[in-house]
Amino acid sequence: MHITPSTAPPAALTTPAPSPAERARPTLRRAVRLALGLAFALAPVHALAEPQNDALPLAPGTQLVPPGPGSPAVAPLETDPGQRRAIRGCEVEDNCRGHALTGLREFELEAFGPGPGEPGLPWLDDPYGHERASRGRGVARARTVARPSELRPDLPWLDELELPDLPVRWHERVIRYLEFYKDDPRGRNIMRAWLRRQGRFRALIVERLRRAGLPEDLLYVAMIESSYDPHTRSRVGAGGLWQFMPAGGRIYGLWIDRWIDERSDPVRSTEAACLYFADLYQRFGDWHLALAAYNAGYGAILRSVTRYNTNDYWRLLEYENALPWGTSLYVSKTMAAAIVGRNRAFFGFEDIDEAEPMRWDEVSVPKSVPLGAIARAAGASVEVIQELNPQLHRKRTPPTMSGYVMRVPAGSGPLFATRYPQLRGDWDRYDAYVVAHGERIEDIATVHGISRRKLMSLNGIEHESEIAGGMVLVVPRLSDEDKAKNRAEAEEDLYSSGVPPAVDDELMLVAVPDRDAHIPGKRRVFYRVVTGDSMSQVAHAFGVSLRDLALWNDLGAGAHLHPRMVLQAFVDQDWDGNSAEGAPVALLDDSRLLVVTRGSEEHIALMEQRIGRERIIYTPEKPESFETIGRKFGLDSRDMARINSRPHDTVVEPGEEVVVYKVVDKERSPRAADQAKAKRRSEARRKRGKSKN
Template structure:
């Protein structure tokens, strides 16, 4: 469900257009509560926006599970492009649960002609099949309209082998959660058959994840989840917690219904975002979902099938025998008892204490991403099989005292190797303890589980993990711009860029502006920071430098770009700068070859094409490898060198006496 307050989300939230809760507005939910099963803390302002406030457009998104992929493939056959202008067969003898409006005038968008009056209601489908059997069905507590799409889905689930296989799997799996879902909907005074929405979204799979990031049985996007108080971090994601996510989905659906007053539109908004539905209603001047679904350009094609699909699933669920699913055995309900577990406890430890399997405990706690309770400062509510809580608590109390681990908060700019070195362990051990995935970036502020160690034991640092050390114990050189910046109340430090750092990340961490960082370091704001760069930062007093890994003035050797010191530095690195006077007709490629310098480097140094013809007397700069200048064979040709290049005057160091400030001192 995507939903965004001011910015609508896709799906359940006020956002774009797409698939149910998941594709909606994103939800990056992170609840202030430290326990996944603790009270959710929804964003009341955002919910008010969804229920009655302004919104904007969003893009449509969709869910993707094995069954839904198969269903999508079948839908391409059921509803081919040539037949997407669907009629609505409503047999006369069938009930019409929603207030019929055919006998009332309809309002159409300006410029759009009204649809021609329907002919006598058919009693057969377009394929010629008898539809009289529909009159015998029990109807769900959602308003059902016998639209052609609804009928096609009913026939698909009843007669098509693919449809039967899909619904069989969904119905079997629903047994694990359907009682809980219906109970939650009932307690919130919502139609219980809205449970069919979870069936269509994920097939009742709590861990379902769509390609666009929608997650859980109700397919919440991160932003929508955040609005409804669903906690999300690397340890736990409440979008996968059936109990809490169902409560959030019920609240979201309630908000959407309050806004639109129609379950058809509420479900459509859950799929494509309430902003998109609002826009369609206003543009085409009708609040009838079924009318909108047949107007060109009004709703995404997926949304025109989404509501009929939910209604069909709800009808089938109420008429299992009529559709031949009466013998499908549902899975046993997954319900358990809560126990309080210490932070950072592995679910394997909980399972052992309860005398059950890790797999069974994990199935009850699908929101725990690392199969371990988060290393927070509070105990975590974990579900265990019914009847196991009492004995489990006693065993866990003993395990708590013997726990060999504790938690550690990663500093901004700190690498996993540095954490491992400081804790006298290995990076591989940390990866195992914290279920760190390949390619996962551990950012500052992340809480990790680490082995316990003597707090008085000094940490061992080496060249690989300590940013203040190099192999030769020399201070690392940092090249800084020629501009001088003076801030009496700030402290200059140097930050080494880590993988995935962005200018905004660094600016936020140091409590400075991105524009300031750009000026201090000659940074292109549109380009990515590269790992290994060293940025100079003038940190304000409000910045807590103890929470980040930085180098101080005394830890580095600062060199101003373009100064004599700058050139000497590179000479010490194995390159020597020489200025050569060219002969008429020479090219920088030819000159570079004499000095063993590549054409590409010569182009970069001299800012001209490698084969461009030079005039007599032109000066060419060469950075030759090694302290000796050109190759011995070419020495005679360098007898006469031009005057040394003019080196810009170096600005005084930061700690020198008063120098004009390019930026005003900040208060």
């Protein structure tokens, strides 16, 4: 399902987002939704009919509210009114055409339009339309006929079919799909699998469609979109039963982050799809165009309507470049699926062994509860809980939302309410933690008294590059005293792991292009790069341009950053230390840094001092090769070549100066220890050589 760009700015964009402590949902959700909402939009749906009284019984799922830990209250979808207005073509609360005009139009059709005809019979193509359709073209002109078999005399059974509550246009493509599902083994296998899976969700979807006053046979859109698999993902990123793209899902109130993706939630995504269908129909006033827009995006269909000056979907099929290829088949495919569903026995699908329908009780649980604890309290397996809650991606409830409504097997609500408090020790020991930009995962783990590997496992993280500023992690609950103690330990590790590492109370050495750099009206801050950082991400966190950040640090804007690099940035004096999204930025403490000019003699001398070596100038009294000079200090000719940027076979003339690194403390680093050992071996060989002479 596609959502096309909207030029109408959504009103919701002017509403400031609450802080993380004030809202149940993640800090970045609204900001990301609003940013994406400017670039994407959906499409409006229809004038709603009253639900039928003789409909199927309501789908199970909300009939039981057990007295568990908090009464379950499902929050309504928080849709984006601005984007919905763009889709509908009017305010969300309004009927875009107006009740008076609708009544007038109905009167005009009754009084001056074509005869009423037989209820449910569609407009049909001309008798030769199917021949042109078989060549990839539509029809030349449409006319009204009494019976569908007038279009295809060779298929008299068309006259006997029960039609869906969606309007059907007897196009050759619809008939070809019907023949495929009726006679082709491939089509029969596909339809049999679809109808089998439909059993799990049919009651749920039909009940929501009726509640919204929508045609029940929109049920078959989910068949075409996802094969009734809530876990399916398209190659372009659409997901769930109704194949919402992330931006479209957010417009219609679906919560999408690394913990939860409500596009996979059969209940919430169906409610969002109902809103989308209603908006699309409100925009187009025609179900064929609305369905085409569901597939291609409402903007694409509007452009075709205006380009070819027709609001007849079937006419658009005739014209070159009017519709995407998939969209040109989509409506026919959906119509055919709905017809088969209404005529199972005729098509030979009356014996389908359908999947068990979703049945559940709803319970309210706190944040960060493992699904294992919920399963034990409900007397079910983790797999069953996951099947009922496919929107949860990390095997626990979201860490930012208390009172999260979960589904447990039907009838287990009272058991859950009794057993859940008894299992408090299994779940009431975690908190949510918002990662700061530049914060190392090992520091987060240390502060919360947990190993790095355990922290990653707890949060379903496979590689530390997945961690980014603003991300919400689950961490063990500790006292403030313990966290303060652990934080001090983490900071010592941070500042002692610079390049090169410091010991005792030595300051972290930071090399910049100019240690005395200054920009009037700005203050300089320092940021340590962590795995996964990019120049653009760091620049965005500081609210500066990528070009400026690269210039201040003399870096290539397109090159990768690497962990343990330290960047300087010049920010406004009143900058609050948070990114544009409100996530904190982890800055280094200026008082614990020793800033030097990169590549200066001071910089080189301090680096060598940190690893137990001293930078000295050596002047030979007679010609000496790099190899000879190096052996005196435990270096080889290539070490000398690297230090002095000269060839390794260089011969130094008397009076010429070269730089040498001399070991002064072999205990300071492995490099110094190895060099001292090499010097001893060289001296031993020299002594043995003298003794032989």
